[in-house]
Amino acid sequence: MQDKIFDISFTSDGVLYEGWVNPSGKQGADGKPASFHVVLNKVSFGYLAYHDCKWTVNEERPARLVEAAGKEIEKHFEL
Numbered sequence: 001m002q003d004k005i006f007d008i009s010f011t012s013d014g015v016l017y018e019g020w021v022n023p024s025g026k027q028g029a030d031g032k033p034a035s036f037h038v039v040l041n042k043v044s045f046g047y048l049a050y051h052d053c054k055w056t057v058n059e060e061r062p063a064r065l066v067e068a069a070g071k072e073i074e075k076h077f078e079l
Helices: 063-074
Strands: 006-012 015-023 036-040 043-051 053-059
Touching: 006 063, 015 063, 036 053, 043 063, 053 063
Parallel strands: none
Antiparallel strands: 006 015, 015 036, 036 043, 043 053
16 A cells, blocks of 8 residues: 555645645545545644545544645546
């Protein structure tokens, strides 16, 4: 699974966020990963999932950061 991990970075409200994403081994009906473990600035951000055209996370996080991290994931996966 290590080979599926990829780096992301983005700026939100003037803060640079850098980290990595690990797609889950579990796949949805569309064959894409069901969720993505995201680490930003060396802290676990949570598990992001894409449902009903919206990104969600299993932790309480600011919506703008969830959306920004999701957009970075979309660069690697056509969701």
